[in-house]
Amino acid sequence: MNDSLELAKDLVLTRIGYGAMQLAGPNAFGPPRDRAEAVRVLRTAVELGVTHLDTSDFYGPAVTNEIIREALHPYPGSLRIVTKVGFRRGPDGSWDPWPHDLRAQVHANLEHLGVDTLDAVNLRVAGPGSLAEPFGELAAMRDEGLIRHLGVSNVTAGQVAEARAIAPVVFVQNLYNLAVRHDDALIDALAADGIGFVSFFPLGGFSPLQSAVLDEVAASLGATPQQTALAWLLQRSPNILVIPGTSSVAHLRENIAAAGLTLPADAVARLGGQTPPQ
Ligand SMILES: NC(=O)c1ccc[n+]([C@@H]2O[C@H](COP(=O)([O-])OP(=O)(O)OC[C@H]3O[C@@H](n4cnc5c(N)ncnc54)[C@H](OP(=O)(O)O)[C@@H]3O)[C@@H](O)[C@H]2O)c1
Structure with a gap:
């Protein structure tokens, strides 16, 4: 049973969601090899009850959002599409931090997804430093009704606190998995405050999780290593x-x-409980 977490009255997300980055081409750049399969993946996710779909207009760019629109629009009432802004892609596919023109980035997401309001937007930051200016811009767009909920991504505890002083933060989206656990203290602090923690790269992303212990544990449970890694995350904390x-x-x-x-x-x-497996 894919349980849900209610982060707001109108933001009820299945704990196992779907991250759409892999629907674009290699390195999330350009068109996919098999667009029909990409459409099938999205429709199957919804058929299986997933209500948490994570995307960005910088996947492709625009490719992932356009496939989501083709596959799922008009969107089912329970589906929530979470997008992110703060980067842009160079002509060679490079990932360039771009905490500028956020209004244009929000409008590009609205247009490519085919909606009037974005369910939730993460500000994806590039490193330590103040996020007050870009997050304040997103907060203003939330007040205008372009965005319903805000999150922050790739952030430190200090940056989360800075954002929360500006506007409510429903979730934090950071890299966390069996092998990368720098955010243990942050996860527990967010759980205490009723804020979600979204693990990106739960399977290791571009560096797939590889561990003999993981393989052995998975085999003993009759599960795959990927399923075991996901189940471990879900058990790690109820806000994950x-x-x-x-x-x-x-x-x-x-x-x-x-x-x-x-x-x-x-x-x-x-x-490894709270510490990385050897
Ligand atoms: N906020 C951020 O900065 C940020 C950064 C990166 C990603 N994200 C989000 O996080 C989501 C997840 O990231 P991700 O997709 O790159 O990494 P991931 O979920 O950790 O891993 C995806 C990789 O695992 C493979 N895989 C998935 N399920 C599998 C299974 N059951 N068995 C074997 N292999 C499996 C996929 O290959 P196949 O396609 O062959 O299944 C793909 O290569 C993205 O879609 C994106 O929405 C956010």
Whole structure:
């Protein structure tokens, strides 16, 4: 059962969501190899009850959002599409921090997704430093009704506090998985305040998780390593949501099925509890 987390009355997200970055071409740049399969992946995610779809207009750019629109518009009432701004792509596919022209970035998302209001927008920051100016701009667009909810991504605890002093933050989206656990303290602090923590790269992203211990634990549970890694995240804290990405319907089904996997205490201990596996 893919449980949901209510982060606001109109923001109820399945804890296993879907991250759409893999629907663009390699390195999230250009068109996908198989657009029809990309459409099938999105429709299957919705059929399987996923209500949390993570995207950005800088995947492609615009490719992922346009495929989402083609596959799912008009959107089912329960679906929430979470996008992010703060970067742009160079002509060679480079990822360039771009905390400028945020209004244009928001409008590009509105246009490509085919909506009047964005369900939620993450400000994706490039590193430490003040986010007050760009986050303040997004807060103003929230007040105008262009955006319903705000989040921050790739941030420190200090940056989260800075954002929360400007406008409500419903979730933080950071890199966190079995092998990368720098955010343990932040996760617990956010849980105490009722704020979601969205793990991006839950399967390791461009560096797939590889661990003999993970393989052994997964085999002992009759699950795949990917399912075990997702189940570990869901058990790590009740405020964690995951957005595994895949370009394949078969992998999507496996990932969502991880909601039914419970890791016994000895499996969690073998995976290292709060510390990385050796
Ligand atoms: N906020 C940020 O800065 C940020 C940064 C990066 C990503 N994100 C978000 O996070 C989401 C997840 O990132 P991601 O997709 O790059 O990384 P990921 O979910 O950690 O891993 C995706 C990779 O794992 C493979 N995979 C997925 N399910 C699998 C399965 N069941 N068995 C075997 N392999 C499997 C995929 O290949 P196949 O296609 O072959 O399945 C793909 O190569 C993105 O879609 C994006 O929305 C956010």
